[in-house]
Amino acid sequence: MKYYFLTGEPSGDLHASNCIKEIMRLDNNADFAFTGGDLMEELTGKKAAIHIKQMAFMGFIRVLQNIFTIKQNFKIVKKDILNYKPDLLVLVDYPGFNLRMAKWAHENNIKVDFYVSPTVWAWKEGRVEIIKKYVNKLFVILPFEEAFYKEKHDHQVYFVGHPLIDAIEQKKPTLKTKVDFIKENGLNEKPIIAILPGSRAQEIEYMLGIMMEVTKNFSDHQFVVGGSTNLPASFYDSLKKYNIKVVFNQTYELMSYAEAGIIKSGTSTLESALFKLPEVVCYKSGALSIKIAKMLVDVKYISLPNLIMDKPVVKELIQNDLSVKGISDELKKLLHDIPYREKMINDYIELEKQLGGPGASKRLAVELVKDATTNN
Structure with a gap:
């Protein structure tokens, strides 16, 4: 199956690379394309469509200062995804960019899973509605997030544990x-x-x-x-x-x-x-x-x-x-x-x-492989 991972920060590069490693063990025919960093490039032997060095902008002001670059990144990624035709698009954290990509992917009939919840429990809670509407499954890594989504928004998300335990x-x-x-x-x-x-x-x-x-x-x-x-x-x-x-x-x-x-x-x-x-x-x-x-x-x-x-x-x-x-x-x-x-x-x-103990990356990979091979 074909998996497209989209992340824009060093932590996302780490988490995505560990997940990709587990998918490789489960899916012998797995193929990958992505935006990401050195870890993902080394693991897959492929170059990122955009390296995270050109994607990580912090704070409202810096985002505004780099708005042209961000717009160009959207164009590059959309074109790359359409050319690649993935069975599953996996959005990893990086919510300002990735929630917009979720909407676009949904409109283009591309199945989307999201890994690492945006901090909707801290600010911009309205983003939950975007997730409910455009994301197939959301996999969360903090123990209180599953209850937050269920109790406040009647939405099922999936706690897989925190991937840092595995990485360490x-x-x-x-x-x-x-x-x-x-x-x-x-x-x-x-x-x-x-x-x-x-x-x-x-x-x-x-x-x-x-x-x-x-x-x-x-x-x-x-x-x-x-x-x-x-x-x-x-x-x-x-x-x-x-x-x-x-x-x-x-x-x-x-x-x-x-x-x-x-x-x-x-x-x-x-x-x-x-x-x-x-x-x-x-x-x-x-x-x-x-x-x-x-x-x-x-x-x-x-x-x-x-x-x-x-x-x-x-x-x-x-x-x-x-x-x-x-x-x-x-x-x-x-x-x-x-x-x-x-x-x-x-x-x-x-x-x-x-945090759920070891095995978060493997638990996530199992679910992603299922989603990539299931038509819905």
Whole structure:
């Protein structure tokens, strides 16, 4: 069968590639086309119709600034899908783009499944109606989402578990040892504090400077930045004056061997939790984007650990609260307040149980293969 995967962000590249791997085991005749990243390209041996480097735009203002590129991306993807004639179109996260694609695909008699629900429980709840009308099946990865759709909108969705559990377990046996990680990256023997500032240029521009100033307060630790391959290495040149090391494609090693983390809100907050890394969560964006978001968003927390557990598992420092003092104070607690640290790790253990255990990618793949081979 022919599967077209459409994603536009690094996390989508990860989740889609793991699902594709499972489909390959179930469907010997599977063929794939996609928009995506390096992981999907390496797995399939094919080039993405559009690479995620040309698709990831964050915030209202940046979307407006890149509106021409986004419109061109729509044209390219629509043409590619029509030429490919997939048995199933699988939309992975990336809701601003993918919900429009769902409508278009439905109008062109292309079966659509959606993986990773838009955050309709936080804002723009009206998007549920788009999903109900144009999507064949929605597969969700957060435990509370199934109940949200059923109880509030009388709509059946399918909780398959969170794919990060699989991704991490598959990766663990291949991780470098701590000795090799330190040696190969020119690190010293001081305890490590991880800094994960995000994968988009604008995220790093807003937050990395503040994060760097924190390093001056912890001379007995070494700070290591997890760099994004979606950005040129030269983007991190400003860190040289702080004598900070940047590592690429070694995020899981960094999470494994760090004592604490300064983490940008997003998928990395959940990854850190699954690695049992005590963390402080940070987020800062343009003033106008934040003002608009506050008008539209109805949610108590922004980090995945807190959202899933529905309580403040980790400290969130957002916008004006994101300061050198705020991060430093929380880091001191994470490093030195043993009961505080242990409580966070215990919450992480409970969180992992709620995520459904291993096998999410396989459970999803089974359903996608069924849908691709069923005419309805």
